[in-house]
Amino acid sequence: MTEKLLEGTKDPAPDSGYPQPPRRMGFFTDTSVCIGCKACEVACKEWNLIPDDGFSLLGMSYDNTGMLGADTWRHVAFIEQDRPLGRQNNAVALMPTGPSASAPNALMVAAGLGEEHGARLGTETGAIQLEPNTDGKPRQPVSADGRTELRWLMASDVCKHCTHAACLDVCPTGSLFRTEFGTVVVQEDICNGCGYCVPACPYGVIDQRKDDGRVWKCTLCYDRMSDGQEPACAKACPTESIQYGPLDELRERAAHRVARLHDAGVADARLYGADPDDGVGGTGAFFLLLDKPEVYGFPPDPVVTTRDLPAMWRHTLFAAVAVAATALAAFAGARR
Amino acid sequence: MSAAQETGSEVRRDGLHHVAPGREALIGSRGGRRPSRGGEVVPPAEFRSYYGRAVIKPPVWKAHNIAGYLFLGGVAGGAALLAAGADLTGRPGMRRAARLISASATGLSLSVLTRDLGRPERAVHMLRVVKPTSPMSIGTWLLGGFSPLVAVAALGEMSAALPRRAADLVGLLARPSGLAATAVAPAITTYTGALIANTAVPVWHESHRELPYLFGASALAAAGGLVTATTPAREAAPARLAGIVGSVAAQVFDRAIHRRLGMVAEPLTGGRPGRLLRASRWCARAGTALLAASAMRHSRALDVAGGLALAAESALTKFGYFHAGTASAADPKYTVLPQRERAEAAQ
Ligand code: SF4
Ligand code: SF4
Numbered sequence: 024m025t026e027k028l029l030e031g032t033k034d035p036a037p038d039s040g041y042p043q044p045p046r047r048m049g050f051f052t053d054t055s056v057c058i059g060c061k062a063c064e065v066a067c068k069e070w071n072l073i074p075d076d077g078f079s080l081l082g083m084s085y086d087n088t089g090m091l092g093a094d095t096w097r098h099v100a101f102i103e104q105d106r107p108l109g110r111q112n113n114a115v116a117l118m119p120t121g122p123s124a125s126a127p128n129a130l131m132v133a134a135g136l137g138e139e140h141g142a143r144l145g146t147e148t149g150a151i152q153l154e155p156n157t158d159g160k161p162r163q164p165v166s167a168d169g170r171t172e173l174r175w176l177m178a179s180d181v182c183k184h185c186t187h188a189a190c191l192d193v194c195p196t197g198s199l200f201r202t203e204f205g206t207v208v209v210q211e212d213i214c215n216g217c218g219y220c221v222p223a224c225p226y227g228v229i230d231q232r233k234d235d236g237r238v239w240k241c242t243l244c245y246d247r248m249s250d251g252q253e254p255a256c257a258k259a260c261p262t263e264s265i266q267y268g269p270l271d272e273l274r275e276r277a278a279h280r281v282a283r284l285h286d287a288g289v290a291d292a293r294l295y296g297a298d299p300d301d302g303v304g305g306t307g308a309f310f311l312l313l314d315k316p317e318v319y320g321f322p323p324d325p326v327v328t329t330r331d332l333p334a335m336w337r338h339t340l341f342a343a344v345a346v347a348a349t350a351l352a353a354f355a356g357a358r359r
Numbered sequence: 360m361s362a363a364q365e366t367g368s369e370v371r372r373d374g375l376h377h378v379a380p381g382r383e384a385l386i387g388s389r390g391g392r393r394p395s396r397g398g399e400v401v402p403p404a405e406f407r408s409y410y411g412r413a414v415i416k417p418p419v420w421k422a423h424n425i426a427g428y429l430f431l432g433g434v435a436g437g438a439a440l441l442a443a444g445a446d447l448t449g450r451p452g453m454r455r456a457a458r459l460i461s462a463s464a465t466g467l468s469l470s471v472l473t474r475d476l477g478r479p480e481r482a483v484h485m486l487r488v489v490k491p492t493s494p495m496s497i498g499t500w501l502l503g504g505f506s507p508l509v510a511v512a513a514l515g516e517m518s519a520a521l522p523r524r525a526a527d528l529v530g531l532l533a534r535p536s537g538l539a540a541t542a543v544a545p546a547i548t549t550y551t552g553a554l555i556a557n558t559a560v561p562v563w564h565e566s567h568r569e570l571p572y573l574f575g576a577s578a579l580a581a582a583g584g585l586v587t588a589t590t591p592a593r594e595a596a597p598a599r600l601a602g603i604v605g606s607v608a609a610q611v612f613d614r615a616i617h618r619r620l621g622m623v624a625e626p627l628t629g630g631r632p633g634r635l636l637r638a639s640r641w642c643a644r645a646g647t648a649l650l651a652a653s654a655m656r657h658s659r660a661l662d663v664a665g666g667l668a669l670a671a672e673s674a675l676t677k678f679g680y681f682h683a684g685t686a687s688a689a690d691p692k693y694t695v696l697p698q699r700e701r702a703e704a705a706q
Binding site for chain 1: 406407408409410412413414415416417418420436440441447448475476477479481482484487490491492493494495496499541544545546550552553557558559560567568569570571574575579583597598599600601605608684688694695698699701705
């Protein structure tokens with residue numbers, strides 16, 4: 024029973040009751056070729072008719088979108104780090120890294136972000152300190168005019184369409200469902216805005232649209248997929264950073280890509296979400312990253328909350344028995 | 360449609376075929392400088408995050424609704440147990456008080472739960488499915504069974520205000536309904552622990568083993584307290600005892616959570632949640648002392664003061680845990696650090 028308790032044990036579509044589903048489809052987002060053009064964000068908004076989510080300058084490099092949410096189903100992250108990219112020598116004049124440079128700027132940004140999403144900006148985004156040269160002298164900047172190293176990481180984030188999707192497991196109305204393609208979609212005519220899925224998602228993807236009450240997130244363009252079309256973001260991506268296809272094929276392609284990047288000297292390249300044995304059973308949308316996941320705002324080792332639900336139910340039952348026994352004992356033990 | 364038609368490329372045993380050239384651009388491959396030898400990466404002592412932003416989304420629930428429900432649901436379940444006990448042991452004053460408290464707390468619970476929905480008019484959509492993977496779904500069904508039973512039991516106490524026919528019927532049904540409600544009442548007090556633990560919120564999820572016990576004990580404290588405060592002193596002994604035991608047990612589980620969570624317990628001690636939980640501890644001390652004194656002297660005044668203190672303790676605990684969860688979700692530290700440790704331990 025406990026295996027069936029979790030939606031989608033191995034292969035989500037057949038486990039959700041599709042006898043002969045098509046191949047599981049997904050995204051491979053190769054952030055190493057992302058150029059930060061945000062075509063995916065725009066295409067997604069246009070195709071899915073998503074309302075705007077405010078026009079704010081956030082002071083987070085070129086990221087003025089902020090994060091995924093009810094009105095942002097693709098989000099391009101920008102991270103500036105003073106370290107070289109592979110073997111490239113891409114010196115750029117003292118680009119600011121990390122926090123907003125000036126106090127008024129930081130204040131404005133904090134106001135724009137709102138407190139509940141963590142307004143204390145300026146956490147280390149991963150800049151490294153240069154160690155002294157082997158001859159003991161401090162390392163000089165790359166060029167004599169004071170320029171220094173810079174690499175600019177860009178990554179287009181999206182709903183992960185988890186194999187074990189917490190949002191889907193906890194939804195009490197059945198509004199969230201598993202499609203025949205193995206993706207996870209909200210039925211907007213069912214959702215009653217209970218909000219349970221919002222804190223359940225280990226990636227912070229799904230969110231409530233305030234003036235509407237319901238929750239919204241990426242559908243992997245269910246409407247387009249059903250017609251054999253690729254999702255709008257993948258279609259728009261000019262560098263094929265966003266690749267759409269059958270998941271097993273994407274995983275194989277990604278493994279090739281990582282190997283090639285390692286050969287090219289990009290030792291940090293790694294896949295995120297491609298491992299079917301991770302805490303969410305592997306994700307339908309996975310990523311090639313050039314630094315640790317938390318640098319991009321991803322959780323380093325997400326686990327679907329319902330993995331621990333059998334234990335929670337057990338303790339709930341024991342606790343209920345204990346409550347009943349205490350009440351009984353109170354009557355037995357009380358003298359008039 | 361084959362994969363090759365869908366995507367324009369395919370993966371064969373010997374590698375990729377028909378791949379668009381742009382797809383294989385290798386970053387950094389044009390650069391002249393070789394990477395220098397020697398470890399230049401100094402591992403950062405602190406955790407890293409994306410501009411300090413939260414990784415998960417904090418709950419959108421309103422504290423006065425959902426933390427309020429955590430408290431009210433406990434009162435409803437605990438008082439239903441006390442009402443049944445009072446009924447069976449011949450304590451009419453306590454039965455009346457407990458039944459009325461239980462039914463009003465249930466009514467208020469249903470109202471705040473509905474009000475917190477983004478689309479309250481769709482509340483009935485909860486009844487489309489029964490999902491053991493969703494404590495909210497199971498809780499809806501528990502409440503669905505519980506509410507009419509405690510409502511009928513409470514009507515039994517108001518038969519004077521009812522027309523004759525209805526009063527007779529209610530008089531017949533009140534006791535069986537009240538007793539039947541005890542089948543679900545204990546679960547009503549504890550499932551709320553699983554409800555909030557079954558999320559990615561660090562403080563809530565990490566304490567998933569203790570929360571059902573904490574909430575159950577806290578429910579007994581609140582129900583015991585409120586029933587004591589509204590019952591004639593000579594009948595109130597069981598309610599006092601339940602309140603005291605519940606309060607002591609709640610404090611024990613609260614400590615246990617603080618100990619086991621380690622660094623993730625920080626939001627429970629700082630800021631608003633810290634203040635709420637400290638106040639809750641003072642209420643617990645005052646309430647148990649007052650009720651213990653009243654157990655010897657049978658004083659109505661002590662009962663009222665002590666009972667209200669225990670109810671306040673329970674409410675403060677629930678609000679404290681609610682706000683601590685929200686705070687732990689808003690700070691990436693509590694999501695990233697434990698996961699990073701776990702990931703590194705696994706390697
Ligand atoms: S990433 Fe979050 S919203 Fe997307 S499927 Fe997984 S749990 Fe659901
Ligand atoms: S907010 Fe909507 S989609 Fe999310 S759990 Fe509730 S009913 Fe399901």
